[in-house]
Amino acid sequence: SLQVLVEIDRVKSRMQLAAESLQEADKWSTLSADIEETLKTQDVPVISAKLTSMQSSLAMLVDTPDYSEKCVHLEALKNRLEAMASPQIVAAFNSQSVDQAKTFVKVFTEIDRMPQLLAYYYKCHKVQLVAVWQDLCQSDLSLNRQLTELYDTLLGTWHSQLQWATQVFKNPHEIVTVLLIQTLGALVPSIPVCLSTAMERTGQETKLNKLLEVYDATIHFAKGLEVAMLPNLKEQNLVKVMELVEVVYGPYKPFQLEYGDLEEENLLIQISAVPLEHWEVIDCVQELNHSVNKLFILASGAIDNCIKLTDGLGVCGLLKALKALFTKYTSDFTNTLQSIRKKCKLDDVLSDSLFQEDWTAFQNSVRIITTCGELLRQCGDFEQQLANRILSTAGKYLSDSYSPCSFSGFQDTSSAEKKNSIKNPWQEYNYLLKENPSEHASLMETLYTLK
Template sequence: MVMVVVVVVVMAIAVVVWFEPASELKELFLDFLSVHDDGVHVREFDSRGDDVIAEHGSAKRLHEPFLTSKWPFQDVAAFSEDSFDVKEWINRTFKSAEAQENKDAFVSSLVMKLQLYVQQVNGALEETSQSVLSSLPRILRDTQLLQQETLALREKMIAVKQEIAKIEKDTASSMAMLEKIDRIKTELQTAKQGLHEADNWTVLANDVEEVFESGDIEAISNKLFSMQKSLAMLANVVDYEDKKLQLEGLKNRLEAIASPRLVQAFTAANLEQSKIYVDIFDKMERLPQLLKYYHNCLKVSLGQEWRRTIELAQDENVIYWLRVYYDKLLSSWHEQVKWCNQVFPNTSIDIHVEVYADLLKSLDPSISECIEAILKQHSNSVQLTILHELKQMTKYFATNLNGAIETSLRGKLQNEKLLSLAQAVYAPYVPYIAKYNTFQTAQLEHHLQFWHHSHDDLSDTINSLSLSISRIMGYASDANKQCKLFTEGCGYPGLLQSLNIFFNKYLEKYQQGLRQLERKKVKHEDWNLFQMCLTLMQNIGDLLHQVQQFEKSLVIDITEASNKIQNMNGSVFCQYKKLLLTSTGCADLENLVASFQREDKTILDSIIKSIQKLCTDLHHITYEVIFAPIFSQLLLVQKAPAWTLEANKMSNLSSDLPDYSFAPQEYITQVGQYLMTLPQHLEPFLLRDNPSLTQALKAADPQYVQGASESGFTSILLDIIARGTCQMFQDQTLGICQLNSVACKQLATDIDYLGNVLEELGLCLSENLQHMSLLLRLPSEDYQNGSSGCNARVVAAVRQMRNITSSG
């Protein structure tokens, strides 16, 4: 073995020295590390030998060479690691200064040391093997002894089991007899006790009158308690019911004697006396009756406090009374809960919740009567403000009371009783929530009464309407906020009714402004009146925009309020749907919220439609103001000199004149000049960015929605005026009775002039007027053929005016 190791090490080191790092190095060195004289691998020995070493205590001797040998490398244990790399280890070893100085000497020394190391390992292995082999006979002997003891224990367990089974079989009848005897004994003892208690009942019943005469409540209660225990043992006797009735009568007598003192103890908050009475009533099984006494005492005491508060502040009103009384109720709650926890701790919170609910429902005078009294002292416009102040005070009290209850309950909510208390707190406001729209309407109408909108001067009226929009929307927003605070969102159906009334009355002010505009209309051009029309149109558009924005915020607020009051997971004091609404109010609110999804109309639909109609009416007035000069000139068409009697007499002199010899008549030139001035008056309003006016025009006429262009709405309004001009011009010309050839050329010239003016404005003449101009110039003999494709009504009218006979 030694020779093999030496040879392997020498060959490995030689390879490293002369050929490092050669590819065969790792394989050679692994052979050196893993093979010894009996073919056992060192790593395998390590893994198997640890168990043997642990058992026989030879670990120190086995690993002693690793610990004591002095090697030129740091860690000999690295040979047994799974990640050991022979090449790396040899290269690292030969990097030392000693190896670089004399490689041959270093190799010889290293081979010798490795050989000694292998010898030490082999020696330790042989010693350990001998120790293990010597211990094996003793281990086998111990194992055999343990096996024999196990078999003996098994036999004993079987014998014990058989013995137990035999005992159970032999003593079954004896045990049944013992059980029967024990049952008979128990029955005898019960009978004995019954006879004793019957005798004791008789004695107690005979002595009880003497005890009652003494007036000692504690002695009486002890006597009755003893009788109660005796009666419990006499449940099967014939006269049990009579005895029970007799005992109940005695308890009633004791309760009648104790009640005045009990009330006095509760009223004076005497802790010691109260505990005594609680113990007495508890023993008599009459604790519920005791709690009723406490309930009534506390209720009477707090009720007297309410009357005392009113009497001491007769010059004040219910606002002051409630503020003071709510503070006293909260203070009393904390004091009474603390006191009750010492007297009857398991039921104190339930008692107080019931007492406060009963108290608030039975106050004399009631809170509702006090509220009604103060409302009668003020006008309708102020009543909602008073109600709002009272409601906020009550809400503050309810919040504090709820916090105190939750602190006392420590998570154990009594929802039904708490709901009854919460309903009692908010009960005074339920009828006012139901009539909320009445109060809100009165308040909003009050704002309108003190606003002077109508003035003798139309411009002042329009300016006043313009300035009022922000205030009116402010009143509407305040009403929305007040609805959320006073009704907690439950009164939105009533708010919408109030807003409809409010806005409709406000829109009446605009109607009055329109009537002033109507009275100001003239037949000649009045650009100042036209500007006032557009200014008012802009104001109405601004109002329409703000109402639509307000409506959106209103929908959001209603949705949020509905989600909040529909949530039943929070405190019962926040379940306002149950606290503030009647069944009718609940149905109205649910229908309102449902209308958001199932209907196309909006919640302020009637208001928006009224404003849109206002835009339409104002647009019509504006059109009439603009069209008035055109209207007055076109009324002169049938009286124009070109087709008068004198003109007909001179027709022969000018019938052969060319078309360019004719000039448009004054009436049409006046119309044309007026049309040419329109853009410069319209552009300051319509060409610039004016969202309010744009919205109003779109609401007034669908043409502004369909024909909006880069030039604003100037071209649309001009087109409307141009079409109106063409239509009236056509209607007036069709009323001319007769035209000669010269008059036909003149009328055609007038029509063409109007067409040129409209063309300058980017507009066009109506198709009927174009046909009329063509028909007026056709020679009589060509009229039938030349009129094909023209409007039949126009063709017939022109034929009649020219007195052309029809060939068809």
């Protein structure tokens, strides 16, 4: 009957499977017996072929009692092959031999050891790059110049290694990205340590400028990498690229989070260097007039600093610093006016006394009124400039949920475009969202209000 035929077929299948298992067991035994002699030849491709055959046989012996022992034995043989080949691997990577490297890629792929091969690749290049950094650290160059030299070396490494790795590895972009990540993480002394040390040695009056100077070198490097990666962004592992972005910008995160305090301290030091009080009334009046432009040069410079160091994410700190600046200035301005009033003895004039013309005092009063008018005018201009620059820079961080569109069709198109577009990790970096969510929320509210 049909049931009997089905049962016979099952028995036949089991017998075939048993026969194959016996064949594989026999094959394993033969290969296992021969492998020692093969290892003595130190012929890496031949040894690899034998190990690959053993690996295939082992896959058929999963249900055998000594399967785990066989697995351990095979791994030990792979370790011996790797140890035997390691000098040749290092030599191949150091000499940048494409043919030899390809051979090892094939071998290590066959024995499922590609991560170990890549570890050799990373180590070979890391050693050289870390040595470059250590030489720079021992030089008399400033930190800014040291970083510039390092970044130039790393950018050159990116281009040269990508060209080489494309001929050797299947995923060259990811591999070279990981190389940079590992190198930046292996630097001794680390960039964060160097940066902190440099800031500690810098006076308060120049701390922010020093930070911006060093950060400029990093920005230049980041832009260079972004330009290099952009044409092949689809081929990149974006998770690894974002990791690289974090490693590049990470050392500045503590200072970016403290930007408001740094800027406030900087502005107060700068405005304190603009003395409004003078012995002569005419000098006070002239200094009040000149101080207006100085005030707004400082304020505009603060916006530049915020954009440069935080890409607009430090707006809340900027507003706090500007408030401190204008509070200090108005206090000094008011005190100077009171001083002028005393110098002119206006408080000593009795209400019923005979009026005496004082054209000098009148002219000074007109100048002061003109200065106040100019101050108000520039305040209005600055407020508009501040709003425009904040929106043009930090506006990209404002999510759609904060700005619902009136026309659903337009909104749908925008969403579709966003789905189809590949995000650029270099533009998506947002240290504030993760490190200080409350300040990030305040920033979003500020941007929405301005918009």
